[in-house]
Amino acid sequence: METTFMAINMGPQHPATHGVLRLLLELDGETIVKATPHIGYLHRGVEKLAETKTYHQALVFTDRLDYTNGLSNNLAYCLAVEKLADVEVPRRAQYIRVVLCELQRIAAHLLWLGTHALDIGAMTVLFYAFREREKVLDIIEYITGARLTPSFIRIGGVARDIDSNFVKKVKEFVKEFPSRVDEYETLLTENIIWKKRTVGVGAISKEEAISYGVTGPVLRACGVYYDVRKAHPYSSYEDFDFVVPLGKNGDVYDRYLVRMQELRQSNRIISQAIEGIPEGPYKSNDPRVVLPEKDDVQTDIASLIRQFKIATGGFRPEKAEVYASVEAPKGELGFYIVSDGSEKPFRFRIRPPSFLNLSALPRMIEGQLVADVIATIGSIDIVLGEIDR
């Protein structure tokens, strides 16, 4: 007898595909025979658009890639441009960047935790996780003025200096947060149903994960020691003492454990960075690239001219190509920029971690059940904003 499979369209409007991912599933009963991800529903042409803007203007596009993670995106882009223009960033700015990016990582991981648990049916975790995410976003809003799209990290430094109130808020949060992580873990880590749903589900081997270009917690859950913060330290990450948590089996449960550990490690990094913030300028004073202080612009003719030049015409880096990457919450986020010597990038290419992680999804869920698809999508933590760009 001939077997025909049921084709089912999961998404783009489906509560568990985290945005507008469409999965074309071929089902034998409830077993997945074949899964084909279809993407592009959120395509905004960021890469092409950026080629028509100056380097300063293109910054705001980066917030909107992985919209749970605006600050790390800013940082990756700024690192690339700083490499291109050969700008030295003051250490104070580097430390501020680290504090903010790690706060953002906590916020992004909490969003993942809540939605992932909700997908598997544990609804209460979502609200607990969002309670802390709210606090992180409040801190980020306090200093950057925005919750989702801060555009706070600028080429050559950050947009403005931090104040004592910010330091106080961060310290309070850092002190309280580990006990909150314990709270989430009581609900899930040893929960028998949670383990039944996640252990051995959506597993991928070390070699395959590497060959698919998977990065971030998904790769580390397979036991591969690769973290951009350790492998190619940027923004003074070499100053901080933290552990890169590793998994063993590369399944949904190990990804969960790795991310829960990362929450604690990020917390450690923040507390070290906020204690040790050095004095000094919060942005570089490179006259080609960095905008002058607002006060100077209003009082000093040279600064006024500099402001006008940069704001209207941008700057012209040398002819070169650069690649800079950061460890974003979802994996290695890289920016590859080719400059032809004009004020606009000739080619602007983004390496989004979610895109490469998603490419391994069909391999992970083949032969598993529909319910596992949901668990696996949640565990690789995709954001369609950066997949479609």
Added chain:
Amino acid sequence: METLYFLIEVLIKNVVVIAVLMFFAAYLTLIERKVLARIQIRYGPNRAGPFGILQPIADGIKSFFKEEIIPENADKPLYVIAPMIVITAAISMAAVIPFGDKLVLFGREIKLVIADVDVGLLYLFAMASLGEYGVVLGGWSSGNKYGVLGSLRAAAQMISYEVSLGLAIIGVLILSGSMNLREIVNAQKEMWFIVYQPFAFILYMICAFAELNRAPFDMPEAESELACGFNIEYSSMKFALFFFAEYTHMLAVAALATTLFLGGWHGPYLPGTLWFLIKVFLIVFVFIWVRATYPRLRYDQIMKLGWKVLFPLTILNLIVTAFFVTVR
């Protein structure tokens, strides 16, 4: 003349029970939302009336005025009948559940149960199974693949768990020697059956979650997987009926647990009916609590749990009970 009085009595009991049941089912939605909200550090509905007490009414009115959509490739008669089956079955379950002892009114002795049937328990199980037909038909007839998957799951789950559920309570039958629910309650006058049958009570509760399609066994709906499952295409009052039936069913299952294990209306000081309601709502609270705490099991794991764990355990419980009753 006696027949006439009897008819009037039954009619009044019917009206009162259905009205009260509907009231509680409607307010159960509010209770569930409030309790869930409190567990999840939220407020829950608090806009419609003080503490949101008008929320169920607002929801009801909204459902009435929503557009009724019947999908083009739906099997129309079945699609319309399915929610009716579900709600009818759920309400009929209340008919045999005794909610109090006796009441003497105008010189007549009134038993506080609509139908004092000798095989009440059997009737209850028949009705519970009948309700599942509505779920299965509803998902299948709506012509949606997610609906079909939900229905298949519902059918499989129903078959697996009804068996264990039935076997779990046979211990109680052995102890009481009757299938009449009033007599089962009366047999617990000295001591509740939960003391003799704690194991059966736990098994009953686990099966009840599956029977009710509630978390952690809410497979047929599983909103994150099947985007609502069997009722995905339903809108307006048809959807509300499914929703309503779910809560009525929940009350019925809790009432049955009270009757079989917690001594029904027996209790000191307070009137019997009040005791009965307190016990029912305690069990309902457990249902809500579990929903807030646990993730959802996977479909195949539920089946495994049903057949490989619960089924042998219920049989074991049955054998042990039978052995002790015989020895005694």
